[in-house]
Amino acid sequence: MQDRWEEDTSPPGLVLPRRQGGSLDHIALGVPDMPRALEEIAERTGATPFSNEPEPGQWYWSGALALGDDAFLEILGPNPAHQGFQPLKQLVSGYDAPRLLFWYVATADFAAFRERAQTLGAPLERVERVDFIRNSVAIDYERGILGPGFVSQRPCIIEWRKRDLHPDADRRCNLQSLQLRHPEAAKMNTLFGSLGIEQVVEEGPSWIALTLDTPKGPVVFENPGESLVGLSSVLRMARLFLRYLRA
Numbered sequence: 001m002q003d004r005w006e007e008d009t010s011p012p013g014l015v016l017p018r019r020q021g022g023s024l025d026h027i028a029l030g031v032p033d034m035p036r037a038l039e040e041i042a043e044r045t046g047a048t049p050f051s052n053e054p055e056p057g058q059w060y061w062s063g064a065l066a067l068g069d070d071a072f073l074e075i076l077g078p079n080p081a082h083q084g085f086q087p088l089k090q091l092v093s094g095y096d097a098p099r100l101l102f103w104y105v106a107t108a109d110f111a112a113f114r115e116r117a118q119t120l121g122a123p124l125e126r127v128e129r130v131d132f133i134r135n136s137v138a139i140d141y142e143r144g145i146l147g148p149g150f151v152s153q154r155p156c157i158i159e160w161r162k163r164d165l166h167p168d169a170d171r172r173c174n175l176q177s178l179q180l181r182h183p184e185a186a187k188m189n190t191l192f193g194s195l196g197i198e199q200v201v202e203e204g205p206s207w208i209a210l211t212l213d214t215p216k217g218p219v220v221f222e223n224p225g226e227s228l229v230g231l232s233s234v235l236r237m238a239r240l241f242l243r244y245l246r247a
Contacts, residue, residue, distance in 0.1 A: 014113045015196040016106045018070050023105040023198045024178050025158060026064070026072045027210055029221060030092035030101040034061045034077035037098055041065060041075065046215035048170040054079040055139075056132055059086040066169040067212065073173075073221075076101065090240040091226070099223040100208045102145075103155050103178065105197055110142045110159035113195070117157075120194055123147050124157060138162040149229030152208050153182045153201055154191075174213045181207035182225075 015023045031037035034051060041049050051063035059082045063075040075098075078089050092101070107113040114124045124144030131140045140162035146154045178199065182188055185203040192199055209222035228236055 013196055014107050014109055014116065015198070016108055017198075019068070022175075022178060023155075023196075024071055024175065025104045025106040026074050027103040027178065028074040028076045028101045029098045030088075030095055031075055031077045031098045032093055032095045034063060034075065037075055037077060038063055040098070041073075044214075044216065044219050045173055045212065047173045049073075049075060050166060050169060051075075053134055054081060055130065055134070058082070059089040060092075064166075064169075065173055066166065066171045067173055067175045068171060071175055073210070073212070085241055087228070087236075087240050090243055094243065098221065100152065100210060100221050101226060102150070102152055103208075104143070104158050105155045105199075107157055107159050110144075110157065113157055113159075114144065116195060117146060120191060122154075122191055122195075125149075134164065137164045139164060149227070151182070151227050151229060152225030153180045153188060153206070155197065155199075172215050176211040176213050176218060177209075179207070179209040179211075181205065 016025070018024060029037075038049050038051060045065065047065060049063050049065040051061070054061045059079055061077050061079045065073040065075065067073060076092060078093050082089065088101075114127070117124055125147040127142070127144035129142045131138075133139070141158055141160050143156060143158040145156050180188075180199065180201045181204045182201050183204070183206070185201040188201040192201070206225045206227065207222070208225040209220060212219045212221075
């Protein structure tokens with residue numbers, strides 16, 4: 001992280017507000033087995049998540065649990081039809097239990113957000129535009145990872161242009177809190193403030209936790225988070241690739 005993040009802390013107003021507080025659009029829960037995860041989450045929460053058909057060409061198979069009207073818990077498992085090596089696919093395939101992986105904030109102007117982040121020394125990486133039809137519904141969005149590198153405590157960014165709002169989704173669960181902890185919390189908080197992201201990072205060992213209000217009471221998902229930055233990311237990639245070759 002770079003000191004120039006502290007040059008200008010005025011929020012640009014590029015992040016869409018969420019009625020449940022904060023800036024969370026959705027948070028991904030990595031799972032090794034999608035059908036089993038859907039059953040486990042339904043059992044823990046008392047609410048019914050839904051699954052989608054895998055997106056064309058993507059490594060993942062996604063499902064979701066609605067959190068009120070404007071946020072959701074994304075359930076992210078390997079797409080059985082995907083061929084070849086993909087780091088996040090190998091990562092979630094090796095999980096022994098569901099783990100929080102990354103979170104998203106939504107913007108109304110992806111290009112403007114990207115320019116602002118670049119100016120602050122936090123470039124958006126792995127940017128892609130996704131546009132396809134699923135069950136006769138047009139899906140269209142642009143997304144990227146707030147870099148440098150990938151750290152669970154830093155959000156991904158998405159601009160939804162067309163989306164399936166799932167009007168029949170079970171909406172009995174709500175977001176209670178998203179808690180982030182990281183050794184470089186001060187720099188992250190400065191960056192978030194400069195980008196208009198309403199989320200506090202606490203100082204301490206790496207940690208990420210999500211608490212939901214559910215029909216069965218509070219439910220917590222938590223883990224130390226993931227980090228793929230610098231040399232450590234190269235070594236992690238190598239280990240994941242070796243696991244892929246042995247599979």
